[in-house]
Amino acid sequence: MQPIPFKEVRMKNIMLTILLFGLLCSTAFAKPAVVATLPWVASIAEAIGKDKLEIVTLVKPNQDPHMIEAKPSMILATRKADILMYNGLDLEIGYLPVLIESSRNPKIQPGRLGNLDCSQFVSVIEKPSAVDRSLGDVHPLGNPHYHLSPKNIGVVADGMAKRLSELDPANASFYTGNAATFRNQLQQKIREWQTMPLSGKRFIAYHRFFEYLSNEFGFSLIGYIEAKPGIPPSAGHLQQLIDLSRQTKPHAILTTAYHGRKQTDALSSRTGLTVIMVPHEVGSTAQAKDWFSLMDAVFASLR
Numbered sequence: 001m002q003p004i005p006f007k008e009v010r011m012k013n014i015m016l017t018i019l020l021f022g023l024l025c026s027t028a029f030a031k032p033a034v035v036a037t038l039p040w041v042a043s044i045a046e047a048i049g050k051d052k053l054e055i056v057t058l059v060k061p062n063q064d065p066h067m068i069e070a071k072p073s074m075i076l077a078t079r080k081a082d083i084l085m086y087n088g089l090d091l092e093i094g095y096l097p098v099l100i101e102s103s104r105n106p107k108i109q110p111g112r113l114g115n116l117d118c119s120q121f122v123s124v125i126e127k128p129s130a131v132d133r134s135l136g137d138v139h140p141l142g143n144p145h146y147h148l149s150p151k152n153i154g155v156v157a158d159g160m161a162k163r164l165s166e167l168d169p170a171n172a173s174f175y176t177g178n179a180a181t182f183r184n185q186l187q188q189k190i191r192e193w194q195t196m197p198l199s200g201k202r203f204i205a206y207h208r209f210f211e212y213l214s215n216e217f218g219f220s221l222i223g224y225i226e227a228k229p230g231i232p233p234s235a236g237h238l239q240q241l242i243d244l245s246r247q248t249k250p251h252a253i254l255t256t257a258y259h260g261r262k263q264t265d266a267l268s269s270r271t272g273l274t275v276i277m278v279p280h281e282v283g284s285t286a287q288a289k290d291w292f293s294l295m296d297a298v299f300a301s302l303r
């Protein structure tokens, strides 16, 4: 057998060293891969992690968040995730358990550092005393739409920063610093939003989507087009709403893009009430570029 020339061995060693060094560097400096279910979750992660994170969002802004199904592209994304961030309160029940299992990714399994249920930080409202899914209720653990709650979003941002610091300790001060900046901006914006003339106004809504907001900003929701969350109205239920509208003269009917206008327009034509299409998610309108501008757009729509 021909001996391998010394030069060739040395060359091979150099190549191997470069390869190993490259591999080490890419591991040491790889950005944590975040998979966020909803655009608002991604927006808070973006505010806390900025360019230190690679963020993939699974659901598009104008999809109905209660009705999402798992897709192969979502499984692929969760397979590569270092951390999965989600709304919780069973809003993602239709697809998230499938994704977590199909991903076969140990990092994002429940109980692991890479599994972040953002609702754990939230003061949940409308917790039912008994749950019967056969009735079609899509809010079995309480109202899941806390992303329109400035009070709760501040706590979610802090919780997210804490978890990211545990996951990526080298950038811990970066994450906590950004959370503090987020908090400051939030305090300023809350003061601004509190000057909006919302207090005392009455609305009818399609879905129980605005309850956190109404609790924090003093307006009331006096009726819902859905008989229960996720259940379309009967003719009798609509008639009750027409009677209620005539008696109490609410300001308007609130709906979101994914619920459409069929039922709300029907009620509007019988009562003369205005229908307001409230921006409901980051990215649902051109103005709603991040969580803060979403909230600005929400308040502007309710005036």
Ligand SMILES: [Zn+2]
Pocket (backbone or CB within 6 Å): 066, 138, 139, 144, 145, 207, 208, 209, 229
């Ligand atoms: Zn809902």
